[in-house]
Amino acid sequence: MTAPARVIDIENLSLTFQTNDGPVHALSDIDLAIGEGDFVSLIGPSGCGKTTLLRVIADLEVPTGGSISVNGMTPSQARAKRAYGYVFQAAALYPWRTIADNIALPLEIMGFAKGEREERIRRNMELVNLAGFERKYPWQLSGGMQQRASIARALSFDPDLLLMDEPFGALDEIVRDHLNEQLLKLWAKTRKTVVFVTHSIPEAVFLSTKIVVLCPRPGRIYDVIESDLPRERTLDIRETPEFLKIAHRVREGLRAGHSYDD
Numbered sequence: 318m319t320a321p322a323r324v325i326d327i328e329n330l331s332l333t334f335q336t337n338d339g340p341v342h343a344l345s346d347i348d349l350a351i352g353e354g355d356f357v358s359l360i361g362p363s364g365c366g367k368t369t370l371l372r373v374i375a376d377l378e379v380p381t382g383g384s385i386s387v388n389g390m391t392p393s394q395a396r397a398k399r400a401y402g403y404v405f406q407a408a409a410l411y412p413w414r415t416i417a418d419n420i421a422l423p424l425e426i427m428g429f430a431k432g433e434r435e436e437r438i439r440r441n442m443e444l445v446n447l448a449g450f451e452r453k454y455p456w457q458l459s460g461g462m463q464q465r466a467s468i469a470r471a472l473s474f475d476p477d478l479l480l481m482d483e484p485f486g487a488l489d490e491i492v493r494d495h496l497n498e499q500l501l502k503l504w505a506k507t508r509k510t511v512v513f514v515t516h517s518i519p520e521a522v523f524l525s526t527k528i529v530v531l532c533p534r535p536g537r538i539y540d541v542i543e544s545d546l547p548r549e550r551t552l553d554i555r556e557t558p559e560f561l562k563i564a565h566r567v568r569e570g571l572r573a574g575h576s577y578d579d
């Protein structure tokens with residue numbers, strides 16, 4: 318079996334923000350390889366650079382040192398080629414547009430013809446189990462449904478890479494569990510590569526093929542855990558010794574990198 322192609326290659330990457338209070342070392346000495354079809358979670362305490370790392374991949378921040386390639390290109394080339402879809406913590410849907418019209422937005426910007434737009438809206442709404450809600454407005458949907466709509470929007474132009482910044486962080490645990498299961502099914506069906514930011518240990522372990530534990534000041538990688546759980550999982554897996562072992566290692570990493578002075 319050949320090794321999966323590299324989608325993201327990060328070497329010795331750093332990013333220092335210059336602020337009025339002096340430099341902030343948001344990322345330091347980051348080395349990370351993400352293969353095609355991987356589901357990678359970034360987990361760590363507040364301020365350890367999770368969002369900054371995701372934004373570097375998305376070309377929304379420019380590193381101050383080291384190198385990064387996305388699909389073999391610079392992040393800016395990858396962004397120009399629409400290599401990724403981005404899902405934010407808040408669903409960020411336009412309240413004056415229907416769900417279908419929100420999903421259509423990137424397609425309109427990219428100049429897709431009307432028929433193709435409609436087909437993609439239909440396909441992606443089905444993928445996130447929102448068929449039938451096309452004409453609703455975002456405020457008529459629950460928080461979980463809104464997040465599913467924003468995932469459909471990120472997938473509408475069929476990027477190979479999905480970047481997700483704590484998409485389910487604001488939802489209650491039962492809804493989050495349900496969306497985690499749906500996201501895994503969607504990942505299995507679409508074979509996307511996913512980079513997912515979370516604060517939740519069970520969420521990271523349940524979803525990921527690889528878990529990256531970060532620690533702050535400066536933001537750096539403390540541990541990278543390759544999961545040996547089967548790719549097809551249901552929530553019951555959280556009771557198994559294999560799951561608990563990985564969760565334990567993540568917790569140890571978080572504890573080691575944590576400062577209780579905050």
Ligand SMILES: Nc1ncnc2c1ncn2[C@@H]1O[C@H](COP(=O)(O)OP(=O)(O)OP(=O)(O)O)[C@@H](O)[C@H]1O
Pocket residue numbers: 334335336341342343361362363364365366367368369370536
């Ligand atoms: N534009 C910016 N200018 C200055 N400092 C910044 C900027 N963006 C982030 N930072 C700082 O960089 C560090 C990392 O921030 P980042 O938001 O990436 O952390 P995080 O791990 O995603 O945190 P959280 O879990 O709270 O979202 C923090 O100290 C933050 O204050």
